[in-house]
Amino acid sequence: MFVVSLASAVATFALIGGASGVIAASIVGALAVCGLERLSRSGRLGGIGGSRSNSLVLSGSSTPLVVDLIATALRSGQPLPTVLCIVAELAEAPLGPLLDQVGRMLQLGADPTTAWARVLADPTLAEIARAAIRSAESGIRLADDFEQLATDLRAERRGAAEVRAGRAGTWAIAPLGLCFLPAFVCLGIAPIVVGVAHDVFARVGR
Template sequence: MPLAGAVGGAWVLAGGVTGAVLGLGAGVVLWWWRGRQLAAGRAEAVDTAAATRQLPLAADLLAACIAAGAGPVVAAQAVGEALGGPVGRALARGAAEVRLGGEPAAAWRGLAQLPGAAALARLLERADESGLPAAEPAARLASDARAQWARTATARARRAAVLISAPVGLCFLPAFIAVGVLPVVIGLAGGMRGGR
């Protein structure tokens, strides 16, 4: 519909073949732009799922790097570059901003926007501002993220078991009626008829 509107609008404004060509060009650009917007929306949804999966590993790697003696910013930079994905990009971007002199709260905001990563972002911000040790809290965050992921997976499995029982029950119900209930009803009806 927007493509037809662009072609028709340009044809009315410019008129003739020139208007049709301009409208067709505007329609193609509009169609291309809309496709990119839809692709960006789909990519964001995929990134959310990837971020949820990557978060425990990222926190474990951060804890290991910090325990080995690296500072929180250096550890975040190393883990971000090694890990990749949405969590890795957010870690690398935040570390780069802090190293360039950015405010830690603003630098780790991108990480905090990922699902479940707000506590890790606060930890990195506090460790950078105050110098508090961050290895044990990062390991604890990894453990908590893994436990949350396991709880979510268990809840999904339970929900799937409940949802699958209805179709299975509907498949076996006709067989149960045909093999179990119908012969009994026919036998009782025959017995009542013969008993007259």
């Protein structure tokens, strides 16, 4: 797995070169590791054959991975604007286009608060903007914040998934409860009602 990741990174750097090549190589290496780990866990390592879009484009549910990629590239010493523009090409909307816009605005010298304004307005992505604005002057500190943010996002999504699973379990049990309801009425409630009625009528008859 390490050999494949390293080979992917080296090949990417050889093709692109320069600062952009370093960033792209870091990203490709990280993606290779994540992809191989996922495939090995699912037992499909020998059957890789997906489409280009499925292998290179990160869906909206991959926001924690996008944040991790940004942190990794920042730790390599690359400037945030360049990192954002490159990572943006791997992310689907709305995150991808927003990151690209932020990167281009920062390259033009925009204030961080102004550049991240649109991302800050999106409730699902606002934490990314807040972390970037807080640590605008320090790339290493921003990398630390982004790594922590990625961890928090994963924990939040796990919690949401557990809640959804709990609700699904409740709804799955409900039909089963309805199936047992007639038996409960016949065996649990009906005898009590009959017994009470028998006592009442017996007293009335006296």
